[in-house]
Amino acid sequence: MSHKQRGLLMVAIMLVSVMLISGCTQSLSQSPASTPTLIPTGLFVSPFPSVENPMEMIEEFAKATASAQTAAVSSGTPSTPIAVVTGTVLTPQTGETLTPGTPSTPTNAVPTTPVVVVTTVTPGGPTATPIPPGSIPASYTLMKGEFPYCIARRFNLNPDELLSLNGITDGGIFMPGLVLKIPQTGNPFPGTRALQTHPATYTVSSSDETVYGVACKYGDVDPAAIASTNGISVSAVLTTGQQVKIP
Numbered sequence: 001m002s003h004k005q006r007g008l009l010m011v012a013i014m015l016v017s018v019m020l021i022s023g024c025t026q027s028l029s030q031s032p033a034s035t036p037t038l039i040p041t042g043l044f045v046s047p048f049p050s051v052e053n054p055m056e057m058i059e060e061f062a063k064a065t066a067s068a069q070t071a072a073v074s075s076g077t078p079s080t081p082i083a084v085v086t087g088t089v090l091t092p093q094t095g096e097t098l099t100p101g102t103p104s105t106p107t108n109a110v111p112t113t114p115v116v117v118v119t120t121v122t123p124g125g126p127t128a129t130p131i132p133p134g135s136i137p138a139s140y141t142l143m144k145g146e147f148p149y150c151i152a153r154r155f156n157l158n159p160d161e162l163l164s165l166n167g168i169t170d171g172g173i174f175m176p177g178l179v180l181k182i183p184q185t186g187n188p189f190p191g192t193r194a195l196q197t198h199p200a201t202y203t204v205s206s207s208d209e210t211v212y213g214v215a216c217k218y219g220d221v222d223p224a225a226i227a228s229t230n231g232i233s234v235s236a237v238l239t240t241g242q243q244v245k246i247p
Contacts, residue, residue, distance in 0.1 A: 136155050140179070141178070146165060156220075161183040195218055201243055202245075203241060207238070214226060229245045
């Protein structure tokens with residue numbers, strides 16, 4: 001029993017004692033006026049028990065006092081359980097509405113443009129050197145059927161300068177893909193550049209022949225001019241017996 005409860009119990013005992021003494025000193029010749037006893041509300045729920053059993057009254061008083069203290073601590077209002085929410089609380093910004101189940105879209109999202117990668121496939125073999133008509137390139141890549149003297153006749157070059165500039169000798173075997181440096185001195189080809197008279201018609205004698213090789217047979221003829229005259233590509237495949245017009 002706490003100190004406060006003991007104090008309340010002593011007060012109750014003294015109150016009961018005073019009531020008992022007062023009842024014994026009253027005159028028997030005159031009955032006391034019946035005055036209803038008002039029971040204070042707020043701290044006690046039920047009236048006092050009968051005074052015939054003082055100890056029971058004291059016990060009930062102590063129980064009621066303890067209940068009153070408990071009620072006073074909690075201010076008489078039942079506690080409300082607090083709901084604990086776990087997770088992340090999303091607070092909508094001004095003018096923003098959050099819809100459950102709908103993924104949000106960033107306002108500063110930048111649409112991506114698909115990048116198309118184009119792969120250029122180059123057929124096997126050397127690539128022809130594009131040459132504008134009447135011009136002399138700084139370099140030239142030999143194609144199938146061509147050789148340095150053929151290039152010297154075609155571009156009106158001094159063959160000795162061409163061989164010397166590239167560190168090669170006449171009469172060697174030259175493979176397609178060899179890159180020749182072209183001399184820019186302006187010294188012309190000595191003698192006649194044409195090997196055969198043209199315009200003419202050439203009959204293809206082997207399936208290994210190319211437009212470049214046919215041009216070399218005539219010396220000073222450009223392969224692009226042969227292709228244009230015959231309406232074919234400069235890299236067209238020639239067939240045995242095919243008639244090719246030479247401009």
